[in-house]
Amino acid sequence: MKLNTRGNTKHPVLDAVVSPKNLLNTLTKKEVSRLLDTSQGDLHELFRKCALAVLNCGSYVDDSKELLNRYPLFDIEVIKEERGIKLALKNAPAIAFVGNKMIRGINEHLFAVLRDIVYVRNEINNNPRFDLESSEGITDAVFHILRNAHILDKTYDPKMVVCWGGHSITRDEYDYTKEVGYQIGLRDLDVCTGCGPGAMKGPMKGATIGHAKQRILDGQYLGITEPGIIAAESPNPIVNNLVIMPDVEKRLEAFVRIAHGIIIFPGGVGTAEEILYILSILLHPDNVSMPCPLILTGPESSKEYFEQINQFIGDTLGIEAQQRYKIIIDNPSRVADRMLSGVKQVHKFRHKQDDASYFNWLLKISPSLQIPFKPTHKNMRQLKLDTKQEPHVLAANLRCAFSGIVAGNVKEDGISAIEQHGNFEIQGAKKIMGAIDALLTSFVEQHRMRLPGSEYVPCYSILK
Numbered sequence: 001m002k003l004n005t006r007g008n009t010k011h012p013v014l015d016a017v018v019s020p021k022n023l024l025n026t027l028t029k030k031e032v033s034r035l036l037d038t039s040q041g042d043l044h045e046l047f048r049k050c051a052l053a054v055l056n057c058g059s060y061v062d063d064s065k066e067l068l069n070r071y072p073l074f075d076i077e078v079i080k081e082e083r084g085i086k087l088a089l090k091n092a093p094a095i096a097f098v099g100n101k102m103i104r105g106i107n108e109h110l111f112a113v114l115r116d117i118v119y120v121r122n123e124i125n126n127n128p129r130f131d132l133e134s135s136e137g138i139t140d141a142v143f144h145i146l147r148n149a150h151i152l153d154k155t156y157d158p159k160m161v162v163c164w165g166g167h168s169i170t171r172d173e174y175d176y177t178k179e180v181g182y183q184i185g186l187r188d189l190d191v192c193t194g195c196g197p198g199a200m201k202g203p204m205k206g207a208t209i210g211h212a213k214q215r216i217l218d219g220q221y222l223g224i225t226e227p228g229i230i231a232a233e234s235p236n237p238i239v240n241n242l243v244i245m246p247d248v249e250k251r252l253e254a255f256v257r258i259a260h261g262i263i264i265f266p267g268g269v270g271t272a273e274e275i276l277y278i279l280s281i282l283l284h285p286d287n288v289s290m291p292c293p294l295i296l297t298g299p300e301s302s303k304e305y306f307e308q309i310n311q312f313i314g315d316t317l318g319i320e321a322q323q324r325y326k327i328i329i330d331n332p333s334r335v336a337d338r339m340l341s342g343v344k345q346v347h348k349f350r351h352k353q354d355d356a357s358y359f360n361w362l363l364k365i366s367p368s369l370q371i372p373f374k375p376t377h378k379n380m381r382q383l384k385l386d387t388k389q390e391p392h393v394l395a396a397n398l399r400c401a402f403s404g405i406v407a408g409n410v411k412e413d414g415i416s417a418i419e420q421h422g423n424f425e426i427q428g429a430k431k432i433m434g435a436i437d438a439l440l441t442s443f444v445e446q447h448r449m450r451l452p453g454s455e456y457v458p459c460y461s462i463l464k
Helices: 029-039 041-055 064-070 104-124 135-148 171-186 202-213 248-258 269-282 300-316 332-352 377-381 391-410 412-421 430-445
Strands: 002-004 013-018 075-080 085-093 160-164 190-193 221-225 241-244 261-264 294-298 326-329 424-427 460-463
Touching: 041 075, 041 085, 041 104, 085 104, 104 135, 104 241, 135 248, 160 171, 160 248, 160 269, 171 190, 171 202, 171 294, 171 300, 171 332, 190 202, 202 221, 221 248, 248 269, 261 269, 261 332, 269 294, 269 300, 269 391, 269 430, 294 300, 294 332, 300 326, 300 391, 300 430, 326 332, 377 391, 377 424, 391 412, 391 424, 391 430, 391 460, 424 430, 430 460
Parallel strands: 160 190, 160 261, 190 221, 221 241, 261 294, 294 326, 424 460
Antiparallel strands: 002 013, 013 085, 075 085
16 A cells, blocks of 8 residues: 655545455356456446545545545456455545554445446346336336445344435534434334435434444444435444445435435425435325325524425425425434334324335326436426426426436536536426525525535526
């Protein structure tokens, strides 16, 4: 291992060769050959970007382009061995190492990235077994990616609470997410988040203490991300199971398929996207009787935030949508008790319907929520945002609008598109545009668009 700080004293780098600890340490020759292909073409570049984000754990950057600019000479290569592989790192962030050893959790995350990217490329994409143009085919692909990552191994008593929320939150809000996580852990519930900092780290950190007090040794802290967002939300060190889904839509579907309940903390536009996604599903006529405990919660200081979210939902989707969730302010124990009760209800329902307890096959997800939305300037401008459609359809279209803003804020392709062609333009019914503008303006004023200390420059324009 060689430390190299020349020309990069602010962000020291080093060269190293690392071996897998728990993943990919027993492979066939065919599997090794496939992994070697990551050293070529676009697959290598995808792996390089995701690997850099993993190695950057602990450094607060929420701009994928900025991260790549910090380490322009970083590279990674798969080395073939007699019984497996190693990874050769060049100009890697030194923050990922202690002394001459890579931090074990980062090692696991690094090889998880390799596992998932190669599996999707070789076993999912261009495989006639998976019809990625059909709803059933996409769901089947999501299941197989999770199964390949051994996420579905714990099938005897799964109790997964998915926690959504922003990476740019106040200290008060972060401490609250930890307290909720602690109460969840005390009740022997597992935690799944988007795996980044802020509201994605807090619940996991709290749950570790709750699990420790209950002497629970197999607590699951699952992080689910995707290549376009990983640099903005590098996996936090508490994640003990990491999965890289191929795109935002499959990431969101993975969340709701494995969830036994969902808790939403304060966040920004990405959290709004997640709220609209789950509401679109729950408002679908086929899911009317589907139990899904959905709680929006935060400290007293976040009360106004949730009032704004609730107002936005009422103005755009109506009372029926507001009835699908419960807002609980400043009461972690109540949140955990209500979630535990809801999880039990979900298990009872799935048992009665003879559905799997570890993967919600019965949930109806519309193709509009599954087919990847490409946030181009044309697609953003042509979104149908009016009230002359069913609420679950409008929610799906609103989800796309917020997804595009996320891309313009933090994703490399989205940032480049804004730089080349200007802001995304969003247009629609006057009432809906007013509601979107009011919500986004509040996010900017509350500094929920970027990490503290970063100036936010809007990537969108609302056409009224």
